[in-house]
Amino acid sequence: MVTIKPNEAPSSAPEIKKKVRQVEEPFAPEQTSGLSSYPPPDQWDDWVEYEPRAWPEKREHHYMLVPTTCFNCESACGLMAYVDKETLQVRKLEGNPFHPGSRGRNCAKGPATLTQINDPDRILYPLKRVGPRGSGEWERVSWDDALDAIAGKIRSALQDGRNSEVMYHVGRPGEDGYMERVLQSWGVDGHNSHTNICSSGGRTGYAFWMGIDRPSPDYANARFILLISAHLESGHYFNPHAQRIIEAKMKGAKIAVVDPRLSNTASMANYWLPTAPGTETALLLAIANILIQEETFNREFVRRWTNWDEYLRVMHPEVDVTFDNFVVALKEEYAQYTPEMVEAECGVPSASVIEIAREVAAAGTALATHTWRAASAGHLGGWTVPRALFFLNVLTGSVGTTGGVAPNVWDKFVPRPFMEPTKQKVWNEISWPKEYPLAHHEMSMLLPHLLKQGRGKLAMYFTRVYNPVWTNPDGFMWMDALKDESLFEMHAALTPTWSESSWLADYVLPMGVGAERHDTHSYETHAAKWIALRQPVVRVAMERLGKPVDYTYEANPGEVWEEDEFWIELSWRIDLDGSMGIRKYYESPYRPGEKITMDEYYGWIFENSVPGLPEAAAEEGLTALGYMRKYGAFEIEKQAMRQFDDAVPAEELERASVDPLSQVIMSPAPKAHSPEITPLPGNPPSAAGRAVGVLVDDQPLRGFPTPSGKLEFFSSTLYDWGWPEHAIPNYIQSHVAPSVIDREAGEMTLLPNYRIPTLIHTRSGNAKWLNEISHSNPLWLHPSDAERIGVKIGDLARVETEIGYFVDRVWITEGMRPGVVACSHHLGRWRLDEHGGKGGWSSATVEIAETESGVFRMRQVNGVRAFTSNDPDSKKIWWSDAGVHQNLTFPVQPDPISGAHAWHQRVRVVKASARDEYADIVVDTNRSMIAFERWMKMTRPAPGPGNLRRPLWLLRPYKPDPSAFQIDGPTGR
Numbered sequence: 001m002v003t004i005k006p007n008e009a010p011s012s013a014p015e016i017k018k019k020v021r022q023v024e025e026p027f028a029p030e031q032t033s034g035l036s037s038y039p040p041p042d043q044w045d046d047w048v049e050y051e052p053r054a055w056p057e058k059r060e061h062h063y064m065l066v067p068t069t070c071f072n073c074e075s076a077c078g079l080m081a082y083v084d085k086e087t088l089q090v091r092k093l094e095g096n097p098f099h100p101g102s103r104g105r106n107c108a109k110g111p112a113t114l115t116q117i118n119d120p121d122r123i124l125y126p127l128k129r130v131g132p133r134g135s136g137e138w139e140r141v142s143w144d145d146a147l148d149a150i151a152g153k154i155r156s157a158l159q160d161g162r163n164s165e166v167m168y169h170v171g172r173p174g175e176d177g178y179m180e181r182v183l184q185s186w187g188v189d190g191h192n193s194h195t196n197i198c199s200s201g202g203r204t205g206y207a208f209w210m211g212i213d214r215p216s217p218d219y220a221n222a223r224f225i226l227l228i229s230a231h232l233e234s235g236h237y238f239n240p241h242a243q244r245i246i247e248a249k250m251k252g253a254k255i256a257v258v259d260p261r262l263s264n265t266a267s268m269a270n271y272w273l274p275t276a277p278g279t280e281t282a283l284l285l286a287i288a289n290i291l292i293q294e295e296t297f298n299r300e301f302v303r304r305w306t307n308w309d310e311y312l313r314v315m316h317p318e319v320d321v322t323f324d325n326f327v328v329a330l331k332e333e334y335a336q337y338t339p340e341m342v343e344a345e346c347g348v349p350s351a352s353v354i355e356i357a358r359e360v361a362a363a364g365t366a367l368a369t370h371t372w373r374a375a376s377a378g379h380l381g382g383w384t385v386p387r388a389l390f391f392l393n394v395l396t397g398s399v400g401t402t403g404g405v406a407p408n409v410w411d412k413f414v415p416r417p418f419m420e421p422t423k424q425k426v427w428n429e430i431s432w433p434k435e436y437p438l439a440h441h442e443m444s445m446l447l448p449h450l451l452k453q454g455r456g457k458l459a460m461y462f463t464r465v466y467n468p469v470w471t472n473p474d475g476f477m478w479m480d481a482l483k484d485e486s487l488f489e490m491h492a493a494l495t496p497t498w499s500e501s502s503w504l505a506d507y508v509l510p511m512g513v514g515a516e517r518h519d520t521h522s523y524e525t526h527a528a529k530w531i532a533l534r535q536p537v538v539r540v541a542m543e544r545l546g547k548p549v550d551y552t553y554e555a556n557p558g559e560v561w562e563e564d565e566f567w568i569e570l571s572w573r574i575d576l577d578g579s580m581g582i583r584k585y586y587e588s589p590y591r592p593g594e595k596i597t598m599d600e601y602y603g604w605i606f607e608n609s610v611p612g613l614p615e616a617a618a619e620e621g622l623t624a625l626g627y628m629r630k631y632g633a634f635e636i637e638k639q640a641m642r643q644f645d646d647a648v649p650a651e652e653l654e655r656a657s658v659d660p661l662s663q664v665i666m667s668p669a670p671k672a673h674s675p676e677i678t679p680l681p682g683n684p685p686s687a688a689g690r691a692v693g694v695l696v697d698d699q700p701l702r703g704f705p706t707p708s709g710k711l712e713f714f715s716s717t718l719y720d721w722g723w724p725e726h727a728i729p730n731y732i733q734s735h736v737a738p739s740v741i742d743r744e745a746g747e748m749t750l751l752p753n754y755r756i757p758t759l760i761h762t763r764s765g766n767a768k769w770l771n772e773i774s775h776s777n778p779l780w781l782h783p784s785d786a787e788r789i790g791v792k793i794g795d796l797a798r799v800e801t802e803i804g805y806f807v808d809r810v811w812i813t814e815g816m817r818p819g820v821v822a823c824s825h826h827l828g829r830w831r832l833d834e835h836g837g838k839g840g841w842s843s844a845t846v847e848i849a850e851t852e853s854g855v856f857r858m859r860q861v862n863g864v865r866a867f868t869s870n871d872p873d874s875k876k877i878w879w880s881d882a883g884v885h886q887n888l889t890f891p892v893q894p895d896p897i898s899g900a901h902a903w904h905q906r907v908r909v910v911k912a913s914a915r916d917e918y919a920d921i922v923v924d925t926n927r928s929m930i931a932f933e934r935w936m937k938m939t940r941p942a943p944g945p946g947n948l949r950r951p952l953w954l955l956r957p958y959k960p961d962p963s964a965f966q967i968d969g970p971t972g973r
């Protein structure tokens with residue numbers, strides 16, 4: 001038995017092996033905060049366990065243990081697959097102790113990957129639509145036919161210069177860099193994501209501060225942890241973060257949770273602050289105000305590392321540019337955010353605000369904060385929540401410190417592949433319309449609305465790990481648009497399972513689940529940088545057993561491919577003879593002119609792009625790829641703190657110049673620089689060169705990749721691009737602010753976007769274990785509201801939105817703020833055909849009727865029912881609830897600055913009538929378009945300074961060539 005002391009999770013395979021040899025005392029449960037027990041690596045090729053059902057007979061199973069990475073949320077925890085050497089079946093998945101982020105632990109969704117592998121409803125062969133789109137008539141086709149048809153469609157679009165008619169719409173990418181290479185090799189600006197219905201509000205707030213859009217809290221070493229929403233049970237990087245939050249709590253850290261709902265996270269906190277939805281920013285600014293007025297903020301950090309001087313020059317030209325004058329102005333700016341104002345606006349007692357502000361000040365540089373979706377994705381101006389939250393880190397100097405919050409890129413590593421394509425020279429105006437020059441990601445949820453406005457069409461549309469009909473708001477608009485072959489000429493759904501959207505595809509192409517594909521990834525789970533390999537475990541087991549495999553589909557069930565090999569094959573078929581300049585990116589770096597293999601692609605990366613990995617591998621007598629195939633993950637380095645304080649190396653200062661006003665140091669030697677990948681040093685290149693740092697007290701330091709090189713208290717970007725009123729952190733009254741909600745008229749705020757820890761959007765619909773645990777999303781309601789409405793637990797209530805209504809059962813709890821209702825967005829799966837387009841563990845069968853022009857009604861015919869399959873468990877399904885698909889009844893509500901969809905709804909909740917049935921949905925899509933146009937009117941379109949579509953320095957996924965940023969640049973249409 002192996003025991004490692006608490007908080008000493010080994011970081012590399014040799015280190016673990018060393019510890020394994022040293023520690024021999026028996027495993028003790030109290031010592032599990034580091035590593036617990038696991039099969040030693042030298043037995044992974046033949047690990048023996050006994051068949052439990054054969055007991056007392058000792059019947060042996062011989063396993064090959066192969067690490068891979070979970071794909072059931074964005075955390076990318078390590079998994080260890082137990083592959084039966086005799087049958088080549090995966091028998092179970094447990095944690096991978098060598099993964100630095102998850103350290104051998106998983107949530108329920110990790111091991112449940114097994115049920116997705118063995119799901120009897122999964123799609124095993126390529127299918128082509130034969131009837132009208134959406135009719136559910138399919139025929140099995142060969143991969144050759146499907147690939148040729150899709151390649152031909154793309155080839156003609158590219159040859160006609162219609163580059164913006166090729167779109168790849170992904171939900172959870174689960175990879176770093178691969179698809180950017182693919183789309184850029186095709187020369188298209190065709191990436192579309194789910195991010196504007198998810199994290200872009202959160203990202204925007206951070207990006208305006210530091211030029212980097214994600215925080216990396218060092219929870220484990222924090223003294224005070226301030227969380228907006230439920231990060232302990234379902235946050236971003238859920239399991240890796242949760243274990244470190246609890247570590248900090250065990251060491252004495254206090255936790256405060258801001259959430260109108262008493263989540264499991266709030267129940268573990270020292271402070272639960274159930275603010276009125278949409279007012280979180282006011283609370284955070286009140287905390288900031290106390291630090292400012294009481295002068296308990298970190299004066300020296302703010303002086304050195306914020307652009308206070310720029311703020312004074314622009315906003316207060318009447319005063320001398322001195323830090324003392326800035327403090328005076330700061331006190332004036334935030335004096336309005338008093339504890340009393342917050343008590344009135346947010347509903348949090350003023351005494352609590354003061355108490356927490358004192359805790360924040362006392363935590364100093366060990367203040368860990370986090371917000372991601374939740375409030376940031378909830379309301380108009382949601383992006384101001386992270387901006388106000390990170391303001392507290394700036395004020396306390398807890399930026400890049402032990403126990404503080406670092407820019408995520410310090411803890412994330414994206415390796416560069418060989419021979420990178422040049423950036424695309426086109427701008428896709430359907431994903432990036434002029435109205436949203438500062439939108440953090442593609443305006444993906446507006447796709448059907450924009451197409452219906454006549455802004456273009458798509459020749460080829462891919463959906464992958466994405467179910468837009470179900471996941472987006474306004475799903476009836478999606479259904480309508482996806483059926484229209486003049487808007488979507490060809491739709492290929494790359495998916496392991498059926499979904500509401502794949503039903504509307506022309507090709508349904510079966511792809512592997514998490515344990516059946518290759519990816520690299522790296523996330524900011526803690527204060528260290530690591531990389532992990534997701535790999536097809538049966539393929540790797542076969543290769544270890546001496547059974548060569550050329551393509552992953554040879555090891556996968558049926559004719560299930562992995563995406564990486566799909567894109568290689570497709571690219572070869574688009575560029576038939578190499579004359580389009582595409583094929584060369586899919587040729588082996590070792591065998592010129594021949595098709596690249598997975599071993600070559602990943603082998604090259606691990607050998608050439610991951611610092612320290614080849615050396616660590618050599619110590620083990622392995623190649624870099626061999627090391628990653630064996631251990632699944634590698635820690636590159638522990639986080640170096642305060643990297644912005646690093647001196648700029650002398651060679652970079654040669655011939656450099658300093659901007660006299662901003663003190664930004666410019667190097668005259670432009671060099672490829674991608675802020676997404678390596679944001680330091682400084683700003684992206686421009687005609688003047690590239691920023692390599694900033695002078696601080698006459699010292700040349702690295703700084704931040706912002707226009708000022710510092711943390712931007714004052715955003716010249718917001719100021720210059722038409723939003724001067726939001727140039728500094730402030731509070732925006734949202735569409736669900738208390739002053740907007742007419743409670744006398746029965747109005748309430750609906751929180752429709754909280755996660756259930758055991759589910760993950762539509763991706764877990766094919767996981768029987770998870771659906772057995774969670775299959776309902778009732779409406780949370782405070783007892784006072786239940787009494788007013790006249791409902792008891794289990795009664796039906798009708799929730800009326802701007803465009804329709806849904807009917808749900810009521811759950812009455814004091815863990816809900818009065819005046820607010822909540823419903824999880826992880827349930828409500830449906831299908832139109834009892835026997836086709838299955839998802840038997842999770843979906844109800846429904847009927848959809850168009851009752852008037854543009855008015856749709858969905859009604860359940862059957863709930864979840866037992867079914868016959870090769871899995872005997874399918875006959876034992878005991879639950880019938882599939883939940884309610886509330887998203888269908890929400891209009892699109894894009895924030896005019898961040899572009900993020902504002903999920904919170906202003907609703908009326910009434911007792912259901914006798915005509916209402918559980919899970920009824922009614923939507924008027926005529927009203928959908930009216931709501932869409934109203935929100936569009938809030939925008940302030942491009943061009944901005946320099947006739948640009950978007951500021952060059954701002955992050956953008958799959959960033960095009962600077963020439964495409966010009967408003968009159970090429971659009972590929």
Ligand code: SF4
Nearest residue numbers: 070073076077107110
């Ligand atoms: S938190 Fe759970 S679902 Fe997410 S990667 Fe880890 S084990 Fe998988």
